[in-house]
Amino acid sequence: MAQAGMLSSPRGAAVRAGLSRGWIETRQSLTNVGDLIWYVMFPLIYAGVLFMMRGSTVPGTDFALGAMVLPSIVGMSIAFGGLVGPSSVLAVEREDGTLLRAKATPNGMLGYLVGKIVNIALTTAFSLVVLVIPGWGVRDQLRVDEPRAWLLIVAIFVLGLIATVPIGAALGSLLTSSAQTGLLMLGSSAMIAVSGIFYPITALPGWLQWVGQALPFYWLGLGARSALLPPEMVAAEIGESWRTVEMVGVLGVWAVAGLVLAPILLRRMAQRESGSDVAERREKVMTRGY
Amino acid sequence: MSSPENVTILEGQASPKGDGAHTVIEVRDLQMRYGTKDVLRGVSFTARRGEVLALLGPNGAGKTTTIEILEGFRMRSAGEVSVLGTDPAHGDEAWRARLGVVLQSWRDHGRWRVRELLSHLGRYYEPYSTPERARPWDVDELLRVVGLTEHADKKINTLSGGQRRRLDVAIGIVGRPELIFLDEPTAGFDPHARREFHELVHRLSDFESATILLTTHDLAEAEKLADRILVLADHHIIADGSADELGRQMATATEVRWTQGGDRHVHAVAEGDATEFVRSLLASDDGAVSELEVRHGTLEDTYMALVHRIETGQGDPGSGGPAGVPGAVVATEESE
Structure with a gap:
């Protein structure tokens, strides 16, 4: 391997195969109606929110409430895609044998994980792009003409995925059936509720604020607000600060925790994966009928 | 497939590579x-x-x-x-x-197309190609070999059960295992x-x-x-x-059927060779035997007898220990 170099090494080949795998699966996903509905869910919710909040302004200002919510939804979409995406996919693909297939292929697990990361990044980016449609009407209120805003959004996107995808994968490897992905949805909704996405976190009781501030949803929302909202809107935040350093710190802790846990849990899960397990789970799915 | 005679099999230690390549x-x-x-x-x-x-x-x-x-x-x-x-x-x-692996009940990659998946999975084997064994298998040839050429561009979840199984086999051998x-x-x-x-x-x-x-x-x-x-x-x-060896060892009944004097006869030779019975039958029949048929016990008969014996607890009570001897081994002693 040493003389052949990384690109022609077996692992290099698997990484390249994984990159194309991610792209192929993204293409399949974006031409699948069921998946598309999933990706436009948040943009649709935002359209609904905009409709209900029409005419309302942030108290004490003439800033549209609808414009205030948009960056929070950007942050939420990143966290949601990063947490729920990999965990639900892992649960499903363990059940249908995709993971076992990867395991039966030389360096197949590496290619599989690279493919998943690419796929999750691309589909999450896609739902952010779709947000532009309902958000078009409030663009004048946001700092979309500043390169700084876009740089920050890209940075938050990357940091957000690093902080959430490994944890999502770790969670997914703990699930024992695809039916349990419902729990993830429920858990995410609860996290979103305490993360100051649709209304300010400062309106929550003190202890819930602490819970919210432990979660990536809050910090990604805050980060996106710092990128897109006018500077004076900082007054509505805790401590009247965008707390960028704290954001990087908390997301960094999540990233480190995920990067430590995910390989251990994924390896454990992969080791246990065998044909009879797949057959057994399939049997269960058949008998329960979903 | 020619393997030399007298290869000592069970004596070999679990040697890495030095296993005589056999x-x-x-x-x-x-x-x-x-x-x-x-x-x-x-x-x-x-x-x-x-x-x-x-x-x-x-x-x-x-x-x-x-x-x-x-x-x-x-x-x-x-x-x-x-x-x-x-x-x-x-x-x-x-x-x-x-290695090539074809397991039971795959249903993965339903959205992929047949050719797309085979060429994707083949890529992982490329670095392991050797002059003697070019890896992976050429996808078009592989499709032809497993009879999926006309389904190459179909989505995998639209394949029939048999086609899906053939694809599983193709995936199992794409790396020329x-x-x-x-x-x-x-x-x-x-x-x-x-x-x-x-x-x-x-x-x-x-x-x-x-x-x-x-x-x-x-x-x-x-x-x-x-x-x-x-x-x-x-x-x-x-x-x-x-x-054959199993059949012989198990002494599964051989059936001899013939017609004589307008009647159909069946005789089961329970043990050993039926030739002796047939010889004496023909020697004593004055040319009246016709439609002679000798039917060996099938593998199914042998298998049923073997499993039946195990399940009814006859034979080999030890049920431990390795068979021990290469070649045809029926690890249970005939009890009758």
């Missing part, structure tokens, strides 16, 4: 226990290069468990296992690249697909000199494909040999 699988006293439940209790057998082995046995006998241990997907409780010169529990990716594990490969095949699959297995073993270990419930298939048949029952290998 022994591909070596299993000695393999044990598998889940909690307090014994699944395998002293399984021993070997496979030589280019050999086709069929592993038969009742449901729940541990066939799949055995294969999964050999594939490195399941950790054994005890015993020695060497696959392509490596302990599967510690097999690395280069080792994995030399030296050793192929096939767990019930022909489940859901129609007779035509089954025959084509049998030709493929012959091709793989003859031209690719691949060693093949397959499980099946179709005894005619095992008889047709396998150089050697292993019967796994009661947690160990109860028989190991060619279909």
Whole structure:
């Protein structure tokens, strides 16, 4: 391997195969109606929110409430895609044998994980792009003409995925059936509720604020607000600060925790994966009928 | 497939690479226990290069468990296992690249197209290509070999059960493996697909000199494909040999039928050779015997007799220990 170099090494080949795998699966996903509905869910919710909040302004200002919510939804979409995406996919693909297939292929697990990361990044980016449609009407209120805003959004996107995808994968490897992905949805909704996405976190009781501030949803929302909202809107935040350093710190802790846990849990899960397990789970799915 | 005579099989130590390039699988006293439940209790057998082995046995006998241990997907409780010169529990990716795996019940990659998936999975094998064995298999040729050329651009979830199974086989061999594990490969095949699959297995073993270990419930298939048949029952290998050898060892009844004086006669020769009976029949018949038919016990008869004996607790009470001797071994003593 040493003389052949990384690109022609077996692992290099698997990484390249994984990159194309991610792209192929993204293409399949974006031409699948069921998946598309999933990706436009948040943009649709935002359209609904905009409709209900029409005419309302942030108290004490003439800033549209609808414009205030948009960056929070950007942050939420990143966290949601990063947490729920990999965990639900892992649960499903363990059940249908995709993971076992990867395991039966030389360096197949590496290619599989690279493919998943690419796929999750691309589909999450896609739902952010779709947000532009309902958000078009409030663009004048946001700092979309500043390169700084876009740089920050890209940075938050990357940091957000690093902080959430490994944890999502770790969670997914703990699930024992695809039916349990419902729990993830429920858990995410609860996290979103305490993360100051649709209304300010400062309106929550003190202890819930602490819970919210432990979660990536809050910090990604805050980060996106710092990128897109006018500077004076900082007054509505805790401590009247965008707390960028704290954001990087908390997301960094999540990233480190995920990067430590995910390989251990994924390896454990992969080791246990065998044909009879797949057959057994399939049997269960058949008998329960979903 | 020509292997030299007198290869000492079970004497060899689990040597890495230095296994004379002939022994591909070596299993000695393999044990598998889940909690307090014994699944395998002293399984021993070997496979030589280019050999086709069929592993038969009742449901729940541990066939799949055995294969999964050999594939490195399941950790054994005890015993020695060497696959392509490596302990599967510690097999690395280069080792994995030399194996082909076809398991039961795949239903993955439903959204992919047939050709797309085969060329994708082939990419992982490219770095393991050698001058003697170019990897992966050319996708178009592979599609032709498994009879999926006309379905190459179909989505996998639109394939019929038999087509899907053929794709599983294609994926299993895309890396041009030296050793192929096939767990019930022909489940859901129609007779035509089954025959084509049998030709493929012959091709793989003859031209690719691949060693093949397959499980099946179709005894005619095992008889047709396998150089050697292993019967796994009661947690160990109860028989190991060619279909003929097993039949002879089990002394399954041979049936002689003939017509004499307008009547149809049937005589079962329970033990040994039926020739003696036929000779005396013909010598004493004054030319009246016609439509003479001698029917050997089929593998099915042999198998049923073997499994019946185990299940009714006759024979080999030890039910432990390896078969011990290469070649045809029926590890139970005839009780009558």
